[in-house]
Amino acid sequence: MPRTKERLALDSARRMLHHGAYSRVVNLLGPLHDAEVANFLAHVPLDDRRRVVRALQPAKLQRVLAVMPSDALAETLADLDDKTLTRLLSGMPRAQAAGVLRSFPDSTRETVLQAMDEASSGAFGELLAYRQGLVGAIMRPDPFALDEELKVSEATDTLRRIQGEVPLYAYVVDERRHLVGVLSFRQLLIASPERRLREIMTPDPISIRPEEPQEEAAALISRYDFVALPVVDEEHRLLGVVAVDDIVDMLQERATDELYKLAGLGTGDRVFAPVLRSVRMRFPWLAVNLATAFLAAAVVALFRTTIEKAAILAAFMTIVAGQGGNAATQTLTVVIRSLAVGELTLSEGLRAVAKESVTNLLLGLGIGVLTGMMAIPYHPSVVFCLVLMTAMIVNMLVAGLSGAAIPLLLRALRIDPALASGVIVTTFTDCCGFGTFLGLATMLLRYLG
Template sequence: MLLKEQYDTLVSLVQKRDDDALSALLSTLHPSDIADFIETLEEEEKLYLFNLLDARVASDVIAELNTAAKGEILGSIESNQLAAIVDEMDSDDAADIFDELTPTQRAAVLEGIDEEDREEVEALLQYEDETAGGLMSLEFLYVYEFQTVREVINLLRARRDQISDIHYIYVVDKKFHLKGMLRLTELLLAKRSQRVSEVMDPVPATITPDLDQEEVAKIFKKYDVPSLPVVDSEGKLLGRITFDDVMDVVDEEATEDFMRLANVEVGERVYGDPLSSAKSRLPWLIINLATAILASWVVGLFEDTIGQFAFLAVFMPIVAGMGGNAGTQTLTVVVRGIALGDLDYGGAKKVLVKEIVVGLLNGLVNGILMGIIAYVWKGLPIVGVAIFLAMVINLFVAAFFGTVVPLVLRALKVDPALASGVIVTTATDCLGFLSFLGISKFLLEKML
């Protein structure tokens, strides 16, 4: 992580365009820290600093950049420079870069890289982005089950500079079917004359290339391993997925759920273009405006009652606000449970009952508190009773809709994080106002 004095020095050197001093300082920094700093710069400064990096470092830095900064750089650098950078990348990172390129850029870069890299990238580009194939790397070590430990160790020494992060060595038969794996510890402790088949371990799990990346993350979490093999329908070894790629998926999915719950475009960044941000947020704000008008229409049904008993307006935001907050709590728990795979349709009834009980308990406690406050404040027991009942009803509504809506959206193949918030908030606002004003009208007209 960049220290403040390092950051200030980098800013000063960029402003001065001091190439030598900048290069010297950048050589001491981790690529992730360089990427973080580049993201804070203006577009021209981003390109200037990036061009100071050699191809090896640049390949690590560009893989760490956010979408906006990466797009600015990829749109500005020459194809031959980009080809040199791609040549330094692992196959999965190179394929990710190609997804960001225009068809013209893609063709030019493919022409500029060597044939082996070209074939690997083209193979990975056949898979969808958010699948195991999109995460898969083609850099891995494999040996045949009939080889000896001595041969494997010699192979490992010969290829130590070609493959980074060697967690396991995969064992295949003559037809490349995956048979097991070798752990480095067991390899070093085994007798040199032993066959691989004698010392290999079974693979805890395999992944198919069409599996969704969220499911991949769940498998890694379950088995707690640094890497897992990807195999085709016949069990032939295709590649591997490493935990660092899965961590990116976890971060991406968590960010996506968080942003969508707030109805914000997933790709929006802190340093993004104001016009683009406004454009992406506007449709959801218009939808929220429509739901707010609906809630206002419900209030309008009781216009005469509010005109006669104006003090009711004081308590309306409390009922709606408490319902909205409770709905958000339930929604967050349920959406997260769906995302983690903890909640399926078989357990939906149990979760619904649990959330309704929680809603009713919280409604009773908060309703009693608010009822007492309303009575002391306005001196009318009727108002206290009305807000007590409305609070219980609205927190029940929040629990019900906060649980049911994301499950229904999931059944309809709609991301629960995307639209649940608007629906639940509309329900708690409208039914909160309806219950409070309806009960108040009934009681006040009967008792006064």
């Protein structure tokens, strides 16, 4: 279906949702691509989403759920009875279904696993044994593998008999299922039919352990331009495979998660989330920010007498604190991103702190001089401009120091840097900005004119 028609159908479906015409919504969504339907449902109110899901044809529903974002999928299925939930999860890719099961209470997980056949239950149990964030949690078990002693003709015959999803690579294993090589379909097509796979395979392929973080798998896939990465155990036996689309999904979810954490939000908060849930998720972080704001206010209150004598200080102290906060946000973004993708390790922390400190010191010199010059029309005192410039330089330096050091310290304490760095660093820059500017002004008050 052309993109214009898809957009028109989705716009019509949104209008029908407002009127509660769920059967008409289902008719409009029926011809659309499964991924379009999944994305549409993920961004409508939860109650509407659940009603549409119940009305979709089973085959269509199964395909849509298989490509729906995991957080939206979990809350969509949360109110289903155990029998329906078991049926739907059994038809989904195992790694995705295991991710959904993780979000449910232990009692629900046990009920669903007991209702499955022994093989499926065992496979799900193995995936659930890996905690969220590890490679094992997103790997696809039972990857396509061929014995190294097979002839090319036998391997191609095996490939022709595959039903369902075509494998990305053909992994080559020995008799004990140790991973010994990998084959592309091109290698199979151009090789002589009588040759053995061990003769044409690429030996010792790069692999990863299931206990490794998912970011490591993403780094390897990006570095070597893979479309899939084999997962092996400690004895190098082939356990599963991580595909590039699994990594893309993980990175998208991780990016959303990091963005929400920086704003002090939970990932369950959406534009159409219930009002009380949004309030519950946002209030604690706002309360923490309120407490830190009072710390900054307490610093300002120490210089109340100075402000009464030179009211112009009240106008400019926010500039010093604000620029420090902006510089700290830039540093935080660079450092947290570098930690997330593995560019920065704790052992390199001092070097990173030094680099960001020097960077912000130079920025402070430039911004400080510019600020002093721009302040002349408001207060032509040279001393005032020097106080403003000095305070700006000091606060920008503090922004670089704290913006680099605090995420590293939190990571060393096993606390997510994205969750707490922002509010801590902002408190540093606010208190330091106000304290430095007003402190210098107090010392030189008689020269301010």
